[in-house]
Amino acid sequence: MATKPRRPIPDATVSRLPIYQRVLDELQTQGMATVSSEDLAELAGVNAAKARKDLSFLGSYGIRGVGYEVDYLLFQIRHALGLTQQWPVLIVGVGNLGRALADYAGFTSRGFPVAALVDDDPAKVGTTHVGIEIHPLADLAELVRDLGIAIGVIAIPSAGAQRVADLLVEAGVSSILNFAPAVLTVPDDVHLRQVDLAVELQILSFHRQRGQRETDQVDSDPPAP
Amino acid sequence: MATKPRRPIPDATVSRLPIYQRVLDELQTQGMATVSSEDLAELAGVNAAKARKDLSFLGSYGIRGVGYEVDYLLFQIRHALGLTQQWPVLIVGVGNLGRALADYAGFTSRGFPVAALVDDDPAKVGTTHVGIEIHPLADLAELVRDLGIAIGVIAIPSAGAQRVADLLVEAGVSSILNFAPAVLTVPDDVHLRQVDLAVELQILSFHRQRGQRETDQVDSDPPAP
């Protein structure tokens, strides 16, 4: 029998799967066995119909009249995201940000063990952070090979970011997460994602202003005669 | 004369304005005076038509046959985002992440000066980081009032995040940026945005897997007879 010709998961849905995962993680910790689309959606901050539609792209994993089994749904979301296996991560740059990322519980717990740290600074090389040894930049290619690094994380200032990206690509890393606020260029077959720590502040600023403007308008409505 | 009834800027456009801003920042640093929608779009990783449409929501700030003036367009984007004034930020939690955020050039340079740091740890209180004094959590409300804090940033582990959010709301902060991987509840009139440092890794993992599957399919095509 042929497998059902599953439609591809829409990008908008993919971007919400991590949110559902986080909520389900929390529900699991609280010992909830099942959850309805209504409750899940409320916690995730979305419409219940949207939650059901999103989950339906993964398959029919709910039980009518009951809801979704938390454990099972978590597994299916991890499966859809390709997180049934672990993806070892290498972090370049052991400044405050690199250390914060290495500590970040969300990395390891979600399938991204930090396998190696790399830094330019000779004073840091050879020391460890949370039990992970810090290697010189020159060892990058060797580390990638020996540890089966799947993803490179750039956590250095903008100035050196492109050079490090080039080194990662050269070493055969095909997925890069860049925290430097720089515009990087990589070959087409390399997956590059950009994280800008200030971008959410800017969007917050926009909404604050919009909210303010609406309030102003209400305030400046002509008074009733 | 009435002001032109400008249509509201779509959410999708708002989310891209920071990207254009970053690219324009870089072009400005390189001394470029003008840029075409074609070049701007290429650097921002979007379609040229989309870039022009996005910018048209701000007004008609391009010059036909020439392009956009970098300085002027930067100003207009900042204006649209409500960044013509500075918004003082308070960071709660001076661990690696809090320090990384306080250092982050993108904050101050984009209109979000870090005005205060707050931490529970008595050993940290009274010391400074990059010239900013670290205050006890108990001083939060006072700091918010005295420094005109516009935005509170939560950079502590999940466990205490809700309590800190409550304290911020109580102190009158109406915009909160949360870096803890926790689901927070705030009143409706408070702007809350969630940053999950692992979410981009998860999306990267999905695309890596999808790319892999497509490659597999090609590889497993029946060989020509």
Place this chain on the structure above:
DNA sequence: TAGATTGTTAATCGATTAACAATC
């Protein structure tokens, strides 16, 4: 003027949502 590039139109595509039949 000729060439270049914007701003806008209109067609297409994808995402959201309410509603409800299916079914636990």
Place this chain on the structure above:
DNA sequence: TAGATTGTTAATCGATTAACAATC
């Protein structure tokens, strides 16, 4: 069975894009 909740349909809404007239 009665009540609850999913999975899916179809209508609506918003976003994307190519194309081109307007205009520098």
